[in-house]
Amino acid sequence: MYGFLLIIAIIVILILVVAVVQKSTNAICLSKKRLDGKTVIVTGGTAGMGLHIATDLADRGAKVIIACPFEEEGTNATKQIVQETENENVVFKLLDLGSLKSVRKFAADIIKNEKRLDILINNAGIGTPGDFLTPDGMNFIMQVNYYGGFLLTLLLLPLLRKSGQPGEPSRILLTTSVLHRIGQVDVDKLNLTNYWFKLQIYGNSKLCLVLFGNRLAEELKGSHVVVNNVDPGAVGTRIFDSGSRVVGFFLKLVINCMFKTPWLGAQTALHVALDKKAGEVSGGYFQNCRVSKAVRRAYCEDTADSLWKESVKLVQLTKSELEECLRT
Known part of the structure; x- marks a missing residue:
């Protein structure tokens, strides 16, 4: 009995040590930059x-466009941001990244009605809700x-x-x-169903983003646009609810205690969006408000090139559209 209690005590102590060490390494965005006159889009900003992220940027004076596929959630988030920041220039727009039609409609609306776009934060994402094909x-x-953000960007x-x-x-x-x-990344198998474990599909999608960011940074050389990947770390958000809500609840509780709350998870994105030196980096991978390194295969140019070509085909971008998008 005493041996069992000792083991439990050791496990608890180890968990507490890990939590203290992890919490001590969590960085915070220190930028005081104002964004008056600037326009920002935050997908999943609700x-x-x-x-x-959206609340912080609105508090700095930016016009903030938040996007998600849920009308009620978007309306409530808009009211909350306005109330907290007293910035009335917060707009909600519907965007379903699981629909190419929705992405094109959203992008066309932005191009038509906005005079500028200074920061695009592709924050929206899902966990592992299902392994099936979209329309x-x-x-x-x-x-x-991945693909929805690829097209939108x-x-x-x-x-x-x-x-x-x-x-x-x-x-x-x-x-x-x-x-x-x-x-x-196997471009011929990325979209197969009943082939990968769902967690593997999630990992595949996040590796694709890093490869996309690196390739896009090359395409944007010579322009006044930079692109970077942000790894927020382990954050207790509702993304863990996609499997089981009960399991998700406990995972969020543990991760919030041991690693990062959503507020802490937002800090690296804010740093990359605001910091002057971060604005001098393109094709970077940021963790805890500093440049880090992604997995080695994220820097394979042949893989990035194959993924780029396949992605362009899958999201149905025509040659003339792509040329217009990339024209500097």
């Missing part, structure tokens, strides 16, 4: 980390986490290029994950 013929997890590039200036580039953020390290 809950979790995205809501904290567009892509794996659901892959389309929401390219379609908004003309406005981002127009808004960037020497010394003040427009910024694109792609929210990846530490689980990109388990990701695999």
Whole structure:
């Protein structure tokens, strides 16, 4: 009996030590930069980390456009941000990254009605809710986490290029994950169902984002637009609810206690969106508010090139559209 209690005590102590060490390494965005006159888009800006990011940027005076596929959630988030920041220039727009039609509609609306776009934060994503194909013929997890953001980013590039200036580039953020390290990229199998474990699909989607960010950074050389990947770390958000709500509740509780709350998870994205030196980096991978390194295979140019070509085909970008998106 005493032996069992001793083992439990040792486990508890180890957990507490890990929590203390982890918490001590969590960085916070220290930028005091104002964003008056600037326009920002935060996908998934209606809950979790995205809501904290959107609220912070609105508090700095930016026009903040938050996007998600849920009308009620978007309306409530808009009211909350306005109330907390007293910034009335907060707009909610519907965006379903699991639908190419929705992505194109959203992007066309932004291009038509916005005079500028200074920061695009691709924050929206899902966990492992299901392994099935969307009406567009892509794996659901892959389309929401990668292909939808791929298309959205390219379609908004003309406005981002127009808004960037020497010394003040427009910024694109792609929210990846530490689980990109388990990701695999086989362009012929990425969208198969009943082939990968769902967690593997999630890792694949996050590795694709890093490869996309690196390739896009090369395409954007010579322009006043930078693109970087952001790894927020282990954050207790509702993304863990996608499997079991009960399990998700306990996972969120443990991760919030041991690693990061959504507010802490938002800090690296804010740093990359605001910090002057971060604005001088393109093709970077950021963790805890500093440049880090992704898994080695994320820097394979041949893989990035194959993924780029396949992604362009899958999201149905025509040659003329792609040329317009990338024209500097």
